[in-house]
Amino acid sequence: MARGNTRQRIQDVALELFAEQGYEKTSLREIAERLDVTKAALYYHFKTKEDIVISLFQDLTRPIDELIAWAEEQPHTLETKQEILRRYQEALVGAYPLFRFMQENQATVRELSIGETFKERMITMTRLIQEPGLALTDRVRCVSALFTMHAGMFFMQHVEGDPEDKREAVLEVAVDLVSQAHHGPRG
Amino acid sequence: MARGNTRQRIQDVALELFAEQGYEKTSLREIAERLDVTKAALYYHFKTKEDIVISLFQDLTRPIDELIAWAEEQPHTLETKQEILRRYQEALVGAYPLFRFMQENQATVRELSIGETFKERMITMTRLIQEPGLALTDRVRCVSALFTMHAGMFFMQHVEGDPEDKREAVLEVAVDLVSQAHHGPRG
Amino acid sequence: MARGNTRQRIQDVALELFAEQGYEKTSLREIAERLDVTKAALYYHFKTKEDIVISLFQDLTRPIDELIAWAEEQPHTLETKQEILRRYQEALVGAYPLFRFMQENQATVRELSIGETFKERMITMTRLIQEPGLALTDRVRCVSALFTMHAGMFFMQHVEGDPEDKREAVLEVAVDLVSQAHHGPRG
Amino acid sequence: MARGNTRQRIQDVALELFAEQGYEKTSLREIAERLDVTKAALYYHFKTKEDIVISLFQDLTRPIDELIAWAEEQPHTLETKQEILRRYQEALVGAYPLFRFMQENQATVRELSIGETFKERMITMTRLIQEPGLALTDRVRCVSALFTMHAGMFFMQHVEGDPEDKREAVLEVAVDLVSQAHHGPRG
DNA sequence: GATGAATGAGAGTTCATTCAT
DNA sequence: CATGAATGAACTCTCATTCAT
Numbered sequence: 001m002a003r004g005n006t007r008q009r010i011q012d013v014a015l016e017l018f019a020e021q022g023y024e025k026t027s028l029r030e031i032a033e034r035l036d037v038t039k040a041a042l043y044y045h046f047k048t049k050e051d052i053v054i055s056l057f058q059d060l061t062r063p064i065d066e067l068i069a070w071a072e073e074q075p076h077t078l079e080t081k082q083e084i085l086r087r088y089q090e091a092l093v094g095a096y097p098l099f100r101f102m103q104e105n106q107a108t109v110r111e112l113s114i115g116e117t118f119k120e121r122m123i124t125m126t127r128l129i130q131e132p133g134l135a136l137t138d139r140v141r142c143v144s145a146l147f148t149m150h151a152g153m154f155f156m157q158h159v160e161g162d163p164e165d166k167r168e169a170v171l172e173v174a175v176d177l178v179s180q181a182h183h184g185p186r187g
Numbered sequence: 188m189a190r191g192n193t194r195q196r197i198q199d200v201a202l203e204l205f206a207e208q209g210y211e212k213t214s215l216r217e218i219a220e221r222l223d224v225t226k227a228a229l230y231y232h233f234k235t236k237e238d239i240v241i242s243l244f245q246d247l248t249r250p251i252d253e254l255i256a257w258a259e260e261q262p263h264t265l266e267t268k269q270e271i272l273r274r275y276q277e278a279l280v281g282a283y284p285l286f287r288f289m290q291e292n293q294a295t296v297r298e299l300s301i302g303e304t305f306k307e308r309m310i311t312m313t314r315l316i317q318e319p320g321l322a323l324t325d326r327v328r329c330v331s332a333l334f335t336m337h338a339g340m341f342f343m344q345h346v347e348g349d350p351e352d353k354r355e356a357v358l359e360v361a362v363d364l365v366s367q368a369h370h371g372p373r374g
Numbered sequence: 375m376a377r378g379n380t381r382q383r384i385q386d387v388a389l390e391l392f393a394e395q396g397y398e399k400t401s402l403r404e405i406a407e408r409l410d411v412t413k414a415a416l417y418y419h420f421k422t423k424e425d426i427v428i429s430l431f432q433d434l435t436r437p438i439d440e441l442i443a444w445a446e447e448q449p450h451t452l453e454t455k456q457e458i459l460r461r462y463q464e465a466l467v468g469a470y471p472l473f474r475f476m477q478e479n480q481a482t483v484r485e486l487s488i489g490e491t492f493k494e495r496m497i498t499m500t501r502l503i504q505e506p507g508l509a510l511t512d513r514v515r516c517v518s519a520l521f522t523m524h525a526g527m528f529f530m531q532h533v534e535g536d537p538e539d540k541r542e543a544v545l546e547v548a549v550d551l552v553s554q555a556h557h558g559p560r561g
Numbered sequence: 562m563a564r565g566n567t568r569q570r571i572q573d574v575a576l577e578l579f580a581e582q583g584y585e586k587t588s589l590r591e592i593a594e595r596l597d598v599t600k601a602a603l604y605y606h607f608k609t610k611e612d613i614v615i616s617l618f619q620d621l622t623r624p625i626d627e628l629i630a631w632a633e634e635q636p637h638t639l640e641t642k643q644e645i646l647r648r649y650q651e652a653l654v655g656a657y658p659l660f661r662f663m664q665e666n667q668a669t670v671r672e673l674s675i676g677e678t679f680k681e682r683m684i685t686m687t688r689l690i691q692e693p694g695l696a697l698t699d700r701v702r703c704v705s706a707l708f709t710m711h712a713g714m715f716f717m718q719h720v721e722g723d724p725e726d727k728r729e730a731v732l733e734v735a736v737d738l739v740s741q742a743h744h745g746p747r748g
Numbered sequence: 749g750a751t752g753a754a755t756g757a758g759a760g761t762t763c764a765t766t767c768a769t
Numbered sequence: 770c771a772t773g774a775a776t777g778a779a780c781t782c783t784c785a786t787t788c789a790t
């Protein structure tokens with residue numbers, strides 16, 4: 001029937017279910033049934049269950065890697081940092097279900113071979129938005145800026161308001177935190 | 188050795204393993220083996236696997252419920268909010284492994300009967316540290332303050348510095364965010 | 375129902391089926407069905423399928439180990455060697471199905487952790503019935519004596535004659551081979 | 562590289578893997594991967610997995626069938642028997658991997674359609690090297706001569722000495738056994 | 749002469765859970 | 770207060786095989 005796109009369809013359904021129910025609680029049978037193929041068909045396209053999740057990761061990792069690569073070449077100005085945050089938020093929004101999956105299945109992800117990779121990206125990101133030699137509080141502000149954006153993705157659903165407005169507000173707060181850190185000890 | 192404390196020992200080991208490996212990947216066999224009892228023994232003390240995790244929850248929920256109860260009776264001053272954050276951090280530190288477990292197994296927790304409970308607590312917490320009628324950005328700041336503290340518990344391990352200093356810095360940033368929100372549109 | 379002897383029954387049925395159909399072609403489902411228990415029951419008694427086969431091995435290995443231990447303490451006379459062969463045949467007959475299984479599933483056995491163990495026993499056995507410094511032909515005779523007995527167990531079915539008579543004839547030929555070797559270059 | 566010889570290459574690889582790991586544990590996927598073709602390609606050349614093994618058999622069966630045909634026409638002298646053994650060893654050496662496969666996968670081979678065929682050949686062989694009406698012991702000697710040669714192929718690896726010398730010694734012992742049988746009750 | 753995509757059947761294994769003792 | 774023995778359901782994964790292209 002549908003031909004050539006089965007691999008993609010597996011990824012789509014898998015991501016949806018992983019995000020919804022968690023990785024462990026989603027069985028290959030379930031994925032296969034939704035696609036109306038057999039379990040064995042999944043194994044034609046992916047070597048293991050973990051392989052499916054790894055392939056999904058690249059969709060999130062690639063944009064962030066590109067962002068990091070771009071950031072490494074920019075001057076360390078406040079404008080750059082703002083732009084990093086803006087682009088980071090863009091990446092998060094663009095890969096929302098995957099990011100949600102990672103957020104909600106950290107215990108699983110940690111044991112999956114990509115766990116380290118992901119944490120490294122986060123560490124690199126914090127490095128990019130903070131100057132070396134910042135006071136501890138300001139370093140915390142930078143980490144906080146990043147996690148504010150993560151929180152913005154999930155918890156903010158429970159805050160009333162227009163989604164787009166909320167997104168902007170989240171970015172504003174994050175930028176603000178980084179600005180405070182950038183200018184150093186307030187004064 | 189000590190007798191009659193098996194129930195407690197089950198909880199301890201279960202929490203340790205749940206936090207380390209995740210709920211789904213931790214089997215009752217594993218818990219039983221660590222305790223050098225049989226699986227059936229676990230069933231003497233807990234009706235189901237989920238029951239174990241529910242019992243663990245109360246250790247985290249109770250302190251936070253107490254905190255909420257206390258906060259509800261205080262005046263809505265900035266000082267109160269600062270104290271709320273301080274006590275919240277205290278609760279987090281005091282129930283570190285459990286909190287880590289909840290953080291890293293959200294997908295699982297959501298499906299467990301306590302899932303809702305926990306999210307409600309979070310929503311209540313944000314309500315307590317923000318005035319009604321705040322601008323969206325300021326509401327974000329309050330949410331951000333809470334998540335800064337969560338991030339502080341886990342991600343801050345990757346930031347260099349004395350743990351105690353880091354904890355204080357985290358609290359300072361959180362308090363700062365709430366202060367900004369409290370004073371409303373900056374000026 | 376039948377209690378306490380399930381482990382033994384598993385071993386019995388497994389050995390029977392392994393010998394009949396081979397290790398790989400015998401599924402745990404089949405074993406379980408014959409015993410009228412579930413597959414999971416097998417796993418209560420044995421950690422893996424391989425574990426079943428390992429446990430079976432000990433029934434063959436132990437008598438042979440005892441034989442080796444006994445032989446090591448005897449003088450290297452012809453009489454001793456004859457007695458070794460006699461006892462070896464006894465061991466073979468006593469563990470007939472297991473031995474047949476090993477003989478017919480060598481490819482499998484080799485990959486199973488006990489493969490080496492078994493080969494070592496054979497090498498030790500040949501050492502015990504030959505003097506050091508024998509001519510090559512005589513060393514071959516000793517190996518041949520051993521394999522004659524193996525052949526005697528299986529292939530001799532296709533030779534007509536009373537089983538007991540055949541067994542004796544096999545032993546006689548084996549003893550003869552070892553005697554020739556013992557006396558060295560014929561003369 | 563060379564084209565049109567795929568069928569042969571499949572046989573070569575299959576035999577190698579079957580001998581090394583056993584028939585059941587060797588999957589068509591593995592064979593295909595080694596040849597860098599798809600599994601489906603194997604099905605172009607062979608109708609089933611069993612078909613591959615059957616095709617391999619003929620390489621061993623044919624020389625032995627020829628040997629049998631030749632032997633049937635010879636006078637029943639001792640010299641003929643010696644020559645049979647010599648040629649038999651030659652056939653074994655010439656089809657070493659296949660013979661090893663048969664030896665180590667008897668359980669499997671027995672269920673494969675060629676199982677009977679092979680056993681029949683063995684029985685015919687023993688008939689050829691023994692006179693009708695021999696004493697039981699002497700019949701055993703003849704069987705033993707054959708199995709000495711089999712043992713010589715595999716177990717003799719564990720005996721030190723030059724391979725060619727060992728081969729000769731094996732033949733010598735086999736011939737000796739048949740000679741003893743030929744001359745009947747020793748005297 | 750071969751591939752890409754898929755299937756159906758079944759494998760070994762693990763799990764939470766039960767219950768008589 | 771706990772064990773020994775077992776179950777039923779599910780799991781991930783592999784296999785030989787098929788067939789349209």
